Amino acid sequence: MIFLIIGGVLLLIIIVYFLFVITVFRTAVCRADKFPDIFSDVGAKELHINEKYLPEIRRGAEFIKNSPSEDVYIKSRDGLSLHGKLIPAENAVATVILFHGFRSFAEFEFSSIAEKYHNKGYNLLLVTQRAHGKSEGKYITFGLCERLDCADWADYIAKRFPSLPIAIEGISMGATTVLMASNLQMNNVKCVIADCGYTSPEEIFRHVAKNMCHLPPALFVPAFSLLFKIKTGHRTDEFSTVDALKETSLPVLFIHGEADNFVPCEMSRKSAAVCRTDHILVTVPGASHGKSYLVDRKKCDAALDAFLARTFL
Numbered sequence: 001m002i003f004l005i006i007g008g009v010l011l012l013i014i015i016v017y018f019l020f021v022i023t024v025f026r027t028a029v030c031r032a033d034k035f036p037d038i039f040s041d042v043g044a045k046e047l048h049i050n051e052k053y054l055p056e057i058r059r060g061a062e063f064i065k066n067s068p069s070e071d072v073y074i075k076s077r078d079g080l081s082l083h084g085k086l087i088p089a090e091n092a093v094a095t096v097i098l099f100h101g102f103r104s105f106a107e108f109e110f111s112s113i114a115e116k117y118h119n120k121g122y123n124l125l126l127v128t129q130r131a132h133g134k135s136e137g138k139y140i141t142f143g144l145c146e147r148l149d150c151a152d153w154a155d156y157i158a159k160r161f162p163s164l165p166i167a168i169e170g171i172s173m174g175a176t177t178v179l180m181a182s183n184l185q186m187n188n189v190k191c192v193i194a195d196c197g198y199t200s201p202e203e204i205f206r207h208v209a210k211n212m213c214h215l216p217p218a219l220f221v222p223a224f225s226l227l228f229k230i231k232t233g234h235r236t237d238e239f240s241t242v243d244a245l246k247e248t249s250l251p252v253l254f255i256h257g258e259a260d261n262f263v264p265c266e267m268s269r270k271s272a273a274v275c276r277t278d279h280i281l282v283t284v285p286g287a288s289h290g291k292s293y294l295v296d297r298k299k300c301d302a303a304l305d306a307f308l309a310r311t312f313l
Contacts, residue, residue: 060111083134101172147180200240257287
């Protein structure tokens with residue numbers, strides 16, 4: 001009898017464990033369709049926007065919303081329709097392609113920088129990452145498929161504006177996307193700007209499990225990674241920013257907040273340490289995830305302007 005009870009308890013634990021893994025997978029990896037309204041108080045709270053920065057973010061989002069734009073689409077290598085918002089600049093001198101982060105959207109994440117770029121004469125392409133919003137896709141792959149999408153968007157822009165240099169920039173998962181793409185052939189791409197990117201899906205899953213969910217990575221991550229492989233066809237450890245940066249020919253500007261608890265600053269340091277090309281690492285004391293530009297605009301502006309002046313020459 002005792003063995004039946006023990007067996008029943010173990011079976012229940014296993015069932016609960018796998019149900020938990022499946023629930024986390026659906027929350028983290030399945031597509032994102034609904035996003036908070038940045039202009040509402042409820043939306044601002046859902047986005048965890050500090051009231052100190054809310055007016056600046058809303059001004060930037062308003063600029064993106066009201067600027068003349070064009071919805072553009074490409075077909076991914078695995079057959080998905082991917083969406084982007086193109087904001088052309090008058091007498092453009094360059095194009096910057098912007099990749100948002102995990103379960104987020106470009107109008108929010110690039111609200112602090114979009115108008116600055118546009119005023120410099122840069123076309124803006126705000127990409128909607130696969131499995132988000134107007135882009136097709138069932139699963140988010142944390143940079144593994146997105147890196148190829150990045151190369152395809154660069155190809156689209158190179159054909160659309162053949163005489164203009166291109167910068168690729170991302171924040172959070174978007175930063176990982178552009179870093180992972182940095183070793184791919186991309187015509188007219190002159191540089192990479194990566195704000196608070198993680199090194200690989202495997203490493204960010206382990207970090208979040210341990211430091212945010214308070215779960216032992218050795219217990220949680222293997223089952224999660226197995227489900228990820230079954231559903232997406234990719235291993236969580238099959239590629240990393242480190243792999244790409246060992247082979248890249250592009251200069252890189254790394255930006256990271258030193259108070260980032262979601263993606264630790266050490267991940268940008270690790271990526272920068274292996275980068276084989278000219279690169280700059282800018283860290284911002286007191287800045288949490290994706291907030292470096294808001295916390296110290298002067299420092300980030302200076303680094304960005306110097307980097308672009310050098311790489312676009």
